[in-house]
Amino acid sequence: MRTFTNDTARKILANEISVETLLHQYPEYQQEVLQELSVLKNTRNANLIHAIIDKYSASAKMANHKISRSGFNEKTVNAFLPNVIKARFALHLLEQLNISASSKTSAGNVKFNLWDGMILQKLLFKKGLERKPVSLGLFRLCWRILLNRKILMPLVNKKGIYCFYSKPLINELSSLIGDKKCLEIAAGDGTLTKFLNAKNISCTATDDYSWKHYIDYPAFVEQADAKTALHKYSPEVVLCSWPVPKNPYEKHVFKTNSVDLYIVLGTKDPAVTGDFDSYYSADHFTMEFSERLSSLLLPPSSENAVYLFRRKPVSS
Incomplete structure (x- = not known):
């Protein structure tokens, strides 16, 4: 059984600790709540959903009352505080149903x-x-x-979403880029750049807006084709996530003298992503398939691929 300090109990009861923090600190409750909510797997019954919400709300209210009435007695806290934590997680998930x-x-x-x-x-x-x-x-x-x-x-x-980025993937990409000037081409809605910017990586998102009938481009994604963007920014690192198969723009990355590292997030299948003809003919770059980075793309698939192209050193 978990034990809790009075200070921790008071903060939890006062909602001073976020749900995300609680789940990080008490991960064993995740599985318990998901199992308890499994009754919803095959239903659209709104009354059942409301009944579950009422159950968790009542459980948390009773636990709060008993802990407060006991003067934060150690046994009472340890017995009832988990009900409050599980209720917060469950209600947080159920809020997303609509x-x-x-x-x-x-x-x-x-x-x-x-x-x-x-x-x-x-x-x-x-x-x-x-x-x-x-x-x-x-x-x-x-x-x-x-x-x-x-x-x-x-x-x-259909909304231009072809993958999801795990937190470890963002961390590893941030380490690869470091303090170098970075450019994302064919950036779509700019999600990858936004995540990297949040890690204090200097990255600029660009796209030619050719998918505007599918994608709502945010203002921070600059409208520019890859060739124009590469010439304008002279980046040291270039990113491209899910490039169109046999596209006409990746070849310009390998022709840009400033580029030392090109990172492609996509698949192993030339019919699905990437200009593999340009990949194989990029004589001034090495090509590496990163099994580690590929495993951090979501959803998981044996076809996921992250390629790292590094400029070869100039021979003396």
Whole structure:
């Protein structure tokens, strides 16, 4: 059984500790709550959802009352505080139901059940379809219990979303880039650049806006084709996530003298991503498939690939 200090108990009861922090500190409650919520896997019954919300709310209220009445007695705190923590996690997840239940394909005939939608909305998105860096541990826990995970990518592809970025992947890319000037080409909605900027990486997102009928381009994504952007910024590092197969723009990366490192996030299949003809003919660069970085792209797939192209040293 977990033991809690009075100071910790007071902060939890006063909601002074975030749900994310609680889950990091007490990960054993994640599995318990997900198992308790598994009744929602095959239902769209709003009354059942409200009943579960009421159950968790009542449990937390009773626990709060008993702990306060006991004067924060050690045995009472240890017995009832877990109910408060689990209730906060469960209610936080259940709040996402109204958004997640409306996820549909363009054909309108496939959508997530409430269970899958709730978990994926919380796991992958900040709000709506705005992606967030994904906790790898939480992803691995949740991914295996989803019922219809195969429909995730078809649902989001039409919005220009082809992968999700784990927190460890963002950290490793940040270490690779360091203090070098970085440019993202064909950036789409600029998600990758935004995550790197949050890590104090100097990266500029650019795109030619050719997918404006699918993607809502934010203001920070500069409208420029790859050749123009490379000439304008003379970057040392270039990024491209899910480049179009046989595209006409990646070849310009290898022709830009300032570029020392080119990082491609995509797949091993030339029919799905990337200009492999340019990859194989880039005589001034080495080409490395990074198994480690590829494993940090989500959802997991044996086809995921992160390639690192490093400029060869000039022979003396």
